[in-house]
Amino acid sequence: MIDRTEGTAAVRADGLDVRRGGKPVLRGLRLEIPAGRVCALVGPNGGGKTTFLETAAGLLRPDRGTVRLLGEDPGSDAGRTRLAFVGQDKPLYPRLTVAETLRMGRDLNPGWRPDLAARMLDERISERARVGSLSGGQRTRVALALALGKAADVLLLDEPLADLDPLSRHHVTSVLMSDAAERGTSIVMSSHVLAELEGMADEVLLLDHGRVRMSGPADEATADHRLLTGPAAEDAAPDLPGVVETRTRGRQTTLLVRGDGTVPGGPWQSEEPSLETLLMSYLRSPEAPAWIARPLDDTAPTATHQEAAA
Amino acid sequence: MSAQSLAPSTDSAKSASVASRSGLLRTVVRRQRSLFLVAGLVLLAVVAWAAADRAALFKARSQSDACPPVSPACDVTLSHLMDAETAVQYFQYALMLLPLLIGAFVGAPLIAQELERGTHRLMLTQSVSRARWLTAQLALPAAVVTTTAVGCSLAAAWVRSAARQTTVQNVWGRWETPVYSTFGIVPVASALLALAVGVLVGVLVRRTLPAMGITLVACAGLSAFFYWIRPHLLPVRTWVGHGGFQLKGEVWMLQDGVVRKDGSWLPYDQCPAPGTCRTGTVFEQYHEASQFWPMQGIETALLLACAAAATAATYAVLRRRAC
Incomplete structure (x- = not known):
């Protein structure tokens, strides 16, 4: 079978304006989030994470611009079958049992895979229990099971780990990671706690005030920056291009600088920042230009044009 | 876009819609199973009430036949008969309220509850389009409401026939509002309109409780409107002549009075003083018996047209509005 996702972004937004x-x-x-990747969608509350995911899921209509999932309109029949979405509040019908909820997934989705759905659940979640009687974490697991069982190509998950205990979180992440590995599923999952996603995401997308502040592979992001530490003396800070943030604490100044190039000598020590440090620096420095690993070229053909050319 | 590249997605979309048509129905049935239960209970209660009213009427009649209330000792049989009549009228008033209750308790929460809980987001990200989801959501309650309303209309006719056999009251005429509104096809269409209005209000308000309240008011307003417009649905017949009331059959008397010397019409209830309305020529304005079913038909068509408009508006709102 030909992989239609090849060369097409899992999610591509172009000039997207959404009002609420x-x-x-x-x-x-x-x-653009490439297909087959696990993307951590991070940013402060109100930064636009939920709105972006809901727009990508076809629930919100853009006021301007377009969003495409694997080249499809998420509001179209073709787009809808290829995506699965779990909202922040994990909506489910409280009066249905777990088994009935999963049967609903089977009834409403032609590609339903009960084996995938079952992976999200464990013996502590009774099939006969009403969804309304489950704990928040268990409900999240059922909502994720419903999404996973759809066997979609793109999973859009809004704060999927927020109300899970550490054990469940481990289970859920490993199920998601193995789905990504086995089926090549593209996953976009949001969190305002980066630590939740660090280590599982190979792509990072930082949204703040409805704009992209960082976008690209997580390892490239850290490799493309340097954390410089040196004396706090007023004239000591080196005059470097691409300074994202300067912080002085006590007798020490820390600079986050873009680019892996020149490192000033002398007392300055250079190291690669952690992803969290990097994201925090960008959030604290709204003036700093966004870091985008693969800038979208205005003249680049859109996914559909590429398909047509192929 | 080339046909080749489009083909797989079109195929999968097609198979999706085929695969989930019965699945969608199963899901909606599962979701709305309490509706079946409640509708069944309502029908059962209505039939039981109707049967009780009929039994009371026949019993009071036979008592009254055995002991005619002309003698003071038998006054009690008359009061039994009147009690049985009053019970039938309560039954009719209750059936007149049914559309309001359907609008508020079935229509308003139907989508509003989904919007309030966010479960529509769950449904709209399954492999089912918005329009088909809404159609399935609406079709099932519409079928249940139709069945219930037809049952209630038949029960009303059943009770009315007993009332006509047992009492001499002229409140059981087909044109009497409590009869007209619960008889024939009009109550069925009223129930469907109430359902459609409730759904629309729910989609606009997006919260269950306020939607229920607004629906009650809106449905009451619509009933008042149809009550007001009813006499104008068909041309009013006029009779002018000598003597008193001469109309035959079940007519709906709208207005009667005298024709004064100057040719103007004065309804009886506007006579300035006793004696001034005594003149040879009278007029009568009325709907005749043969206009009953045409009028029910026209009113039903109007009610259903309004229901269709409300439903179309629901689709439009849900298509356009954010989720």
Whole structure:
């Protein structure tokens, strides 16, 4: 079978404007998340994570611009069958049992895979229990089971780990990771706690004030920056291009600098920042230009054009 | 876009819609199973009430036949008969309220509850389009409401026939509002309109409780409107002549009075003083018996047209509005 996802982004947003209650939430969002990757969608509350995921899931209509999932309109029949979405509040019908909820998934999705859904559950979640009687974490597992059983190509998960205990979190992440590995599923999952996603995400997308602040492979992001530490003396800070943030604490100054190139000598020590340090620096420095590993070229053909050319 | 590249997705979309048509129905049935239960209970209660009213009427009649209330000792049989009549009228009033209750308790929560709980997001990200999801969500309650309303209409006719056999009251005429509104096809269409209005209000308000309240008010307003417009649905017949009431059959008397010397019409209830309305020529304005079913038909068509408009608006709102 030909992999139709090849060469097509899992999610591509182009000039995406989305308003909510009259207020702009996404402002001209342009980004591309490659297919087959696990993308950590991070950013402060109100930064646009949920709105972005709901727009990508076809639940919100863009006011301007487009969003495409594997080249498809997420609101179309073709797009809808290829995506699975779990909302932040993990909505389920409280009066249905777990078994009935999964049967609903089977009834509503032609490609339903009960084996995939079953991976999310464990013996502590009774099939006959009503969803309304489950704990928050168990409900999340059922919601994720419903999404996974759909056997979609793109999983859009809004804060999937937020109300899970550490053990469940481990289980859920490993199920998601193995799905990504086995079926090549593209996963976009949001969190405002980066630590939740660090280590499992190979792609990072930082949204703040409805704009992209960072987008690209997580390892490239850290490799493309340097954390410089040196004396706090006023004139000591080196005049470098691409300084994202300068912080002085006590007698020590820390600089986050873009680029892996020149390192000033003398007292300055250089190291690769952790992903969390990097994201925090970008969030604290709204003036710093966004870091985008693969800038979208205005003249680049869109996914559908590429398909047509192929 | 080339046909070749499009083909797989079109195929999968097609198989999706085929695969999930019965699945969608199963899901909606599972979701709305309490509706079946409640509808069944309501029908059962209505039939039981109707049977009780009929039994009371026949019993009071036979008592009254055995002991005619012309003698003071038998006054009690008359009061039994009147009690049985009053019970039938309560039954009719209850059936008149049914559309309001359907609108508020079935229609308003139907989608509003999904919007309030966010479960529509769950449904709209399954492999089913918004329009088909909404169609399935609406079709099932519409079928249940139709069945219930037909059952209630038949029960009302059943009770009315007993009332006509046992009492001499003229409140059981087909044109009497409590009869007209619960008889024939109009109550079925009223119930469907209430359902459609409730759903639309729910989609607009997006919260269950306020939607229920607004639906009650809206449905009451619509009933008042149809009550007001009813006499104008068909041309009013007029009779002018000498003597008193001469109309034959079941007519709906709208207005009667005298024709004064100057040719103007004065309804009886506007006579300035006793004696001034005594003149040879009277007029009567009415709907005749043969207009009953055409009028029910026209009113039903109007009610269903409004229901269709409300449903179309529901689709439009849900298609356009954010989720």
